[in-house]
Amino acid sequence: MLCDECKKRNAVVHMSKIVQGKKEELHLCEVCARNKDVSIEKNFTIPNFLANLLDAGMGSGIVKGYDEVLKCNHCGSTFREFKQNGRLGCDECYQIYKEKLKPLVRRIHGNTKHIGKVPKRCGGIIHLRKQLQELKQKLQKAIDQEAFEEAAVLRDEIHRIEEEIRK
Template sequence: MICQECHQRPATLHFTQIINGEKMQLHICEVCAQEKGHMFPGGMNDFSIHHLLSGLLNQQGSNAVSFQQTEQEKSLHCETCGMTYPQFSKSGRFGCSDCYEAFAERLDPLFRRVHGNTRHSGKVPERSGGTIKLKKEVDQLKYELRMCIEQEEFERAAQLRDRIRELEQQIAHL
């Protein structure tokens, strides 16, 4: 893709702006971005995902947090590496893999805000996704089946049961 400003260099920066529900995309090169002031201060190399995460963590803590909560955060630490929650929120990096569990109660709201959910579902590759998509559909239908049984919607449950059997047969033949 070519830069929308100079029409000479390849566009390496892609901005999406939504104003009053109207989406506008801008694709520009680094030179034009610096000239137009679209770059982060100090250049792109000064910005990292860790700074973004750290900013989100600090923003999360700025919503009228009580003194008691900040004391809880100070005492929250990882037993394995000793990292405290304030250290993590400042750096945006974990000290070890056990930090995920140590700070789990504080991470779930962050993940919900950033991703909209706490469970990552990811994308399925087109080439090998046939079986995976079918298995996901079966899992979803089994969940719906349990809900229908709990709500005593037995006709709908029978339809779901039949559909699950069809899909499981398709999976077995792949």
């Protein structure tokens, strides 16, 4: 892909931003990126990125002093360590630090719940839960509209899916 600016060299910097709900992309070569004062981090890592976000205050909602006290019972890591290196110690940390991670995830992704498609290979239970949620919404709508026969069918389908999830 060629640089959007000079149209001569290959683009090595790819930037995206959302402006008034529309995605804008800019692809620059190294020379044009430097001319536009876009810093190019050679040793970019996700843990460093997360640690920098937390240092920049994007993890607002995190209570100061609380970081040292809260510790993972499984691996012994603290949230303070996560803030320093951008890495959680183990899979248990996600549950332990769940409430502290929510503001950061919301800031990065815009939400704390996945909304969208799920790959078919991991779809099973996730697909059933999504279907269950949709059926519950339809059930509520049917009840509000006093369509009780439809509501009974939806209720039965909800029970069937709940049983399937429990298996």
